[in-house]
Amino acid sequence: MTSWLQIPKNSPFSLANIPFGIISSAKVPSRVAAIAIGDYALNLNAFASSGGFSQLPAIQPHLGVFSQPTLNAFAALGRPVHRQVREYIQSILRADTPFPQVLKDNEPLQKEALLPLSEVTNHLPMQIGDYTDFYAGLNHAYNLGVLLRGPDNALQPNYKHLPVAYHGRASSIVVSGTPIHRPNGQVLANPTATPKVPTFSPCKRLDIELELAAFVSTPNDMGKPVPVNEAEDHIFGLVLMNDWSARDIQAWEYVPLGPFNAKNFATTITPWVVLVDALEPFRVPSLDPENRENLLPYLREKRTDGVFDIPLEFEITNAGGQPTTVSRSNAKNLLFSFPQMLAHHTITGCNLRPGDLLGSGTISGTEPQTQGSMFEQTRGKEPLKLADGSERVFLEDGDTVVLRGKAGTEGNYVGFGDCSATILPALKLEF
Amino acid sequence: MTSWLQIPKNSPFSLANIPFGIISSAKVPSRVAAIAIGDYALNLNAFASSGGFSQLPAIQPHLGVFSQPTLNAFAALGRPVHRQVREYIQSILRADTPFPQVLKDNEPLQKEALLPLSEVTNHLPMQIGDYTDFYAGLNHAYNLGVLLRGPDNALQPNYKHLPVAYHGRASSIVVSGTPIHRPNGQVLANPTATPKVPTFSPCKRLDIELELAAFVSTPNDMGKPVPVNEAEDHIFGLVLMNDWSARDIQAWEYVPLGPFNAKNFATTITPWVVLVDALEPFRVPSLDPENRENLLPYLREKRTDGVFDIPLEFEITNAGGQPTTVSRSNAKNLLFSFPQMLAHHTITGCNLRPGDLLGSGTISGTEPQTQGSMFEQTRGKEPLKLADGSERVFLEDGDTVVLRGKAGTEGNYVGFGDCSATILPALKLEF
Structure with missing residues (x-):
């Protein structure tokens, strides 16, 4: 599938992708819906206003969703509509488009609606009502368990029976590119001293957490669980997420109710929502397919290929330095699929709303x-080396972190784009 | 302070209170702002539209806030405005009102704007962005700690140094009167067996948690902590809250990341927001005033009377039975004040928004x-007796739970009204 539009071969936004987001620009000061294609954003509001959707009658009654400042209303239209819109936009952008008059041969509309990504400001794609963070990365849970409790008790007894999760902080979710202040908080300067007396300090163990996250589209009513085999139709699409973690604040605060200040200062996501449909070709079995037999029926999916083979990585660039790729992982390293997470989330009757975010x-x-x-990589003490020879156990001020993930092959990548942020020094507070 | 309006002596909504809420009725189908006074709601939208605020010029530019379906916009106007509006409404309702023409001698406006509470539907007062639940009830934390870990390690080392908290679920917060389905979920039928294998079951240990909760008014920007001595001005007012808890689901799921499904199915709050100004006469020192000296400076309030002497209680009525008051507590049983909770919440730079809810x-x-x-009362095994002789260790289907709280004396009560819900049977799910 090739496009009449020039798309760089390494772009995460190939014709096979068509992710949705919210943009503004000097030319388009109000936030509107868009898709990303190669080095461009297609302003869907302008596209719709100029009759771009004339060949897709089903979306006609809903064109107002593209002028909204979030994708919540579009997401709430449901998966069949998202699918139609994505496939229609692909058909418009294909070299052999059956509708060349819509955009390919329509220079005025191209000029109006195709905006270089470099001139566009990305915004949070959804208004996020509630944010839930799961713990379905089996290897991460194991690695952390070994560090905290040793290899014999690394995984809690519940771990393989349910997708463990906690409620996160929605207000401080920001879009890629937003700088993050190192948080201040309570830490134990000497964790082994008794009695334990905390000190007030900038976080000294500021860490990255590389995650995928799913936005909810179709809501469920309170009291009405979503069956696991219907759960995927409640998912709008996926983004990459950096769940920043203040390890020293977390170690002191998290027993017995879980992480709070260690996570509430910021969470960064990519601006473009990749539909599950775009990831279909990359389905693979979850990390431990045999675990399915141990699951209670409400978590047993009919399909066994609920996770995706998406190479992921993160890099760190120190101030004035070179980027260093620190880690290469893969989205298939999950014990539970997003449909399983969603089914578990709602099994008590908990209601999900369009725009709710579920981290993996x-x-x-x-x-x-x-x-x-x-x-996990440094075990909190064995430094990793950056390209310029400097060392890191945790993040330092001025470091820029970029997460990336894309599936597929050259020319046909389905990816998320950069999930990026620079660490600013902690505020100096006086009391 | 007496009113020209007849107010029952035991009403929680005396002239000393003036709590704010959101109502609709057969006559007023769209949600609007109101205050509660005795057995009436005063429709503030109708009141404002008919010139009711003519004697309060400061509020004139903002009258649109009373036609909104939530109090978020009113709350965001800030404490000085809430205070002016409350005091103005008190002055209008006083027997010796200086402005009798506004309402006292204005029968048409009384007919239009004063609605019997019995004819009014209450709605959630705020759109809740994020809900955080603290753990500042020292005696509760101790009692639970004794049950789980014995008296020697009942309180974790961090407990007296910081207000422990977790992020809660905002979507399932409902207003008093909404029935609650008993949740289904994973429980350990035999917690001492090895290996631990969960079963799927309706919750068998459904419990009440009697709490106060504070709504945020003025927001703070991300990265900008709110100093503890300014924090109270970020609070709009308080409600009573029942943080329903599925103890058996919680016991299996909550290590290591805290409660999730055990709490996400429902939280019930009272509809009327009582301003902190109305609670001023009831200030008392917190539960352990000497603990102040152990606190890091960012948590040390200048004032030492940051909690309120408000008698609280809850009652259970079994289907067809008599109400039984099961417990009488008091809101002064908190180790930390809401300003301390808010200061701790934001010390990392976490941003709070109007409508965010903080549970005590x-x-x-x-x-x-x-x-x-x-x-805590039954220790999970010693039944308490209801009025008709039936016994309860935890809640049964058909039980109606009512929380109540009011401060002050007859004729001048400042209270919250009922926080009520009936337990419906668990849904029968098939897989």
Whole structure:
């Protein structure tokens, strides 16, 4: 499938992708819906207003969704509509498009609606009501368990029976590119001293967590669980996510109710939502297919290929330095699929709403340099080397972190684009 | 302070209160802002439209907030405005009102804007972006710690240094009167067997948690902590809250990331938001004033009377039975004040938004029958007796639970009204 539009061969936004997002620009000051294609954003509001959807009658009653400042209303239209719109846009952009008059041969509309990504500002794609973070990265849970409790008790008894999760903080989810202040908080300067007395300090163990996350589209009513085999139709699409973690704050605060200040200061996501339909070719079995037999029926999917083979990586660039790829992982390293997470989330009757975000948990491999966090790789003490020879156990001020992920092959990549942020120094607070 | 309006002496909504809420009725089908006074709601939208605020010029530019379906916009106007509006409404309702023409002698406006509470439907007062639940009820934390770990390690080392908290589920917060389905979920039928294998079951240990909760008014930007001595001005007001808890689901799932399905199915709040100004006369020192000296400076309030003396209680009525008051507690049983919770929440730079909700944690006393949950009172095995002689260890289907709280004395109560819900049977699910 090739396009009449020039698309760089290494672009994560090939014609096979068509991810949805929210943009503005000098020319388009109000936020509107768009798709990414190669080095361009296609402004769907302008496209719709100029009759771009004339060949797709089903979407006509809903064109107003593209002028909204979030994708919530579009997501709420449901998977069959997303699928139609994506396939229609692919057909418009194909070299052999059956509708050349819509965009291919329509220079005025190209000029109006095709905006170079370099001139576009990305915004959060959805208004996020609730954010839930799972812990389905089996290798990450194991690695962390070994560090905290040793190899014999690394995984809790519940771990393989249910997708462990906690509620996260929705207000501080920001889009890629937003700088992050190192948080201040309570830490134990000497964790082995008794009695344990905390000090106030900038976080000294600031870490990355490499995750995928799914946006909810179709809601479910309170009291109405979503069956696992219908759950995927409640998912709008996926983004990459960096669940920043203050390990020293977490170690002191997290018993007995879980992480709070260690995570609430920021979470970064990519701006373009990749539909599950775009990831269909990359389905593979989950990390431990035999675990299916141990699951309670409400978590047993008919399909056994619920996760995706998407190479992931993160790199660190120190201020003024060169990028260093620190870790290469893969999205297939999950014990549970997003439909299983969603079914578990709602089994009590909990209602999900369009725009709710479900994080996968940190995605680590089993080999060296495949871990999704620095803590796993350095064990909190064995520094990793950056390209310029400097060392890191955790992040330093001025470091820029970029997560990336794309599936497929050259010319046909389905990817997320950069999930990026620079670490700013902690605020100096006076009391 | 007496009113020209007849107010029952035991009403929680005396002239000293003036709580804000969102209502609709047969006559007023769209949701609008209101205050509660005695047995009436005063429709603030109708009141404003008919010139009711003519004697309060400061609010004139903002009258549109009263036609909104939530109080978020009103809350965002900030504490000085809430205070002015409350005091103005008190002045209008006073027997010796300086402005009798506004409402006292204005029968048409009384007819239009004063609606009997019995004819009004209450709605959630705010659109809740994020919900955080703290654990500041020292006696509850101790009681639960004794049950889980014995008296020597009842409180974790961090407990007195920071207000422990977890992120809760915002989507399933409902207003008093909404029935609650008993949740289904994973439980350990035999917790001591090895290996631990869960079963799927309706929750058998469904419990109450009696809490106060604070709504945020003024937001703070991401990266900008709110100093503890300014934090109260970021609070719009308080409600009563029942943080329903599925103890058996919780016991199996909550290590290591905290409660998730055990809490996500429902949380019930009262519809009327009581301003902190209305609670000023009831300030008392927190549960352990000497603990202040152990706190890091960012948590040390100048004032030492940051909690409120508000008698609280909950009652259970079995289907067709009599109400039984099971527990009498008091809101002063908190180790940390809401300003301390808010300061801790934001110390990392976490941004709060108007409508965010902060729960206090369960509020228990130290004596028998003063606990804020059934688990503490029955220890999970010693039944309590209801009025008709039936017994409860945890809640049964058909039980109606009502939380209540009011401060002050007859004729001048400042209270929350009922926080009520009936337990419906678990859904029968087929897989």
